[in-house]
Amino acid sequence: xxxxxxxxxxxxxxxxxxxxxxxxxxxxxxxxxxxxxxxxxxxxxxxxxxxxxxxxxxxxxxxxxxxxxxxxxxxxxxxxxxxxxxxxxxxxxxxxxxxxxxxxxxxxxxxxxxxxxxxxxxxxxxxxxxxxxxxxxxxxxxxxxxxxxxxxxxxxxxxxxxxxxxxxxxxxxxxxxxxxxxxxxxxxxxxxxxxxxxxxxxxxxxxxxxxxxxxxxxxxxxxxxxxxxxxxxxxxxxxxxxxxxxxxxxxxxxxxxxxxxxxxxxxxxxxxxxxxxxxxxxxxxxxxxxxxxxxxxxxxxxxxxxxxxxxxxxxxxxxxxxxxxxxxxxxxxxxxxxxxxxxxxxxxxxxxxxxxxxxxxxxxxxxxxxxxxxxxxxxxxxxxxxxxxxxxxxxxxxxxxxxxxxxxxxxxxxxxxxxxxxxxxxxxxxxxxxxxxxxxxxxxxxxxxxxxxxxxxxxxxxxxxxxxxxxxxxxxxxxxxxxxxxxxxxxxxxxxxxxxxxxxxxxxxxxxxxxxxxxxxxxxxxxxxxx
Numbered sequence: 001x002x003x004x005x006x007x008x009x010x011x012x013x014x015x016x017x018x019x020x021x022x023x024x025x026x027x028x029x030x031x032x033x034x035x036x037x038x039x040x041x042x043x044x045x046x047x048x049x050x051x052x053x054x055x056x057x058x059x060x061x062x063x064x065x066x067x068x069x070x071x072x073x074x075x076x077x078x079x080x081x082x083x084x085x086x087x088x089x090x091x092x093x094x095x096x097x098x099x100x101x102x103x104x105x106x107x108x109x110x111x112x113x114x115x116x117x118x119x120x121x122x123x124x125x126x127x128x129x130x131x132x133x134x135x136x137x138x139x140x141x142x143x144x145x146x147x148x149x150x151x152x153x154x155x156x157x158x159x160x161x162x163x164x165x166x167x168x169x170x171x172x173x174x175x176x177x178x179x180x181x182x183x184x185x186x187x188x189x190x191x192x193x194x195x196x197x198x199x200x201x202x203x204x205x206x207x208x209x210x211x212x213x214x215x216x217x218x219x220x221x222x223x224x225x226x227x228x229x230x231x232x233x234x235x236x237x238x239x240x241x242x243x244x245x246x247x248x249x250x251x252x253x254x255x256x257x258x259x260x261x262x263x264x265x266x267x268x269x270x271x272x273x274x275x276x277x278x279x280x281x282x283x284x285x286x287x288x289x290x291x292x293x294x295x296x297x298x299x300x301x302x303x304x305x306x307x308x309x310x311x312x313x314x315x316x317x318x319x320x321x322x323x324x325x326x327x328x329x330x331x332x333x334x335x336x337x338x339x340x341x342x343x344x345x346x347x348x349x350x351x352x353x354x355x356x357x358x359x360x361x362x363x364x365x366x367x368x369x370x371x372x373x374x375x376x377x378x379x380x381x382x383x384x385x386x387x388x389x390x391x392x393x394x395x396x397x398x399x400x401x402x403x404x405x406x407x408x409x410x411x412x413x414x415x416x417x418x419x420x421x422x423x424x425x426x427x428x429x430x431x432x433x434x435x436x437x438x439x440x441x442x443x444x445x446x447x448x449x450x451x452x453x454x455x456x457x458x459x460x461x462x463x464x465x466x467x468x469x470x471x472x473x474x475x476x477x478x479x480x481x482x483x484x485x486x487x488x489x490x491x492x493x494x495x496x497x498x499x500x501x502x503x504x505x506x507x508x509x510x511x512x513x514x515x516x517x518x519x520x521x522x523x524x525x526x527x528x529x530x531x
Contacts, residue, residue, distance in 0.1 A: 038066070044309075052463065063077060063079065066127075121230055125235075151248060152244075164471075179249055304323075332432075335356060362385040373393060388411065414427045
């Protein structure tokens with residue numbers, strides 16, 4: 001049956017079929033009501049999900065977006081609810097800078113991170129506009145797209161009987177893989193908190209396993225109860241609340257910011273969709289003044305950025321002076337993302353900017369090196385454009401990202417506390433003079449681009465797939481219904497051990513019983529003899 005048949009006329013009995021067909025077309029054209037929540041005030045979290053939200057809005061879906069970063073300019077079909085807090089406010093309360101936080105012991109960081117992200121979720125859910133949304137009886141949502149560490153909002157999915165899509169803006173940690181039943185891979189996937197290589201030895205695998213276990217314990221005994229308390233406190237109008245853990249494990253889809261060419265291959269459930277590079281677009285023309293500077297750089301351009309969260313002016317003076325001295329010795333032009341209007345002692349070959357079109361710069365033919373903090377989006381853009389990297393991790397997953405980048409062969413990693421004039425000059429010279437880094441970056445660029453479907457198109461397809469199929473429960477892993485000891489087959493191992501050892505113990509028991517009468521008779525005979 002086609003619309004042309006309906007237009008041309010047909011048998012009278014087909015009229016109702018045409019009406020039903022037209023009704024189906026109209027229904028398909030109606031957009032869903034989607035709620036997206038990002039509680040972490042890191043711009044990279046919005047950089048990851050924003051392209052998907054914009055594309056869904058263009059396709060006619062109605063979106064409500066709760067985040068610290070409203071759309072600018074406003075986007076049609078998107079209603080923003082702004083969260084009025086910043087990343088540095090949580091650290092400055094503890095007299096910490098991000099540079100100092102990066103030096104924190106990983107085990108301490110586990111506890112500190114759990115406290116910080118819980119405070120962020122509480123600040124988000126207690127925002128007046130968010131409270132109005134929670135208590136409203138007029139708004140209906142079909143889908144909740146939840147950002148990492150926004151679990152206190154999962155009660156809204158229960159209230160509206162909405163499907164849940166969980167989105168992770170970095171590589172998959174063990175804890176964040178749990179909602180859809182991804183298997184743990186402690187033996188060959190290093191945790192993002194640890195400074196250990198991809199090919200781990202026995203002690204490193206043990207440390208990795210202990211760290212993973214610690215994260216799970218912190219989550220179970222500290223993080224989840226706090227999130228549950230926040231949800232119950234600020235969502236009192238929602239009846240019959242299930243546990244956070246139950247809501248978490250009802251997740252329909254996991255969108256993961258990863259691709260095998262950059263990250264590590266690992267087993268994933270069918271409802272874990274890798275969409276790494278979803279934010280990347282072909283480079284556009286640069287602003288006229290910036291383009292002139294880059295075009296006229298005969299020795300090439302070095303782009304230097306610590307990302308959107310770190311304020312480079314807060315780095316210790318001794319490290320700042322190292323960068324100044326080293327850059328002044330280079331022949332290349334240096335574009336430095338700097339958060340102040342000026343810089344004391346700025347070399348003549350250094351050009352400052354509070355903001356640079358990073359993706360477009362990396363796509364320029366004159367760029368020979370990217371000095372980066374190792375954020376996942378920065379590395380994806382570098383690989384996409386085939387630019388080698390000098391990585392200086394500051395905090396979070398950046399260290400592991402750069403360990404993997406170094407293992408892939410397109411980057412050199414230099415720890416921030418190890419930066420000296422000699423080490424920085426060596427690292428820059430190493431990447432610029434050794435062709436293997438640029439060649440490897442070009443190889444990975446071809447791998448990264450060679451996908452059957454653009455990442456954004458893939459993300460849109462699976463998001464609408466969940467909407468079309470009522471949460472797609474047929475993709476849910478049965479692993480989510482098992483206890484941890486069942487998942488690890490410890491009950492089976494115990495049963496097999498009992499079955500294997502039972503005959504051994506039975507034989508020992510029989511032998512012992514058989515030998516006992518002989519020993520008893522011998523002892524009796526000996527006693528009689530003495531008498």
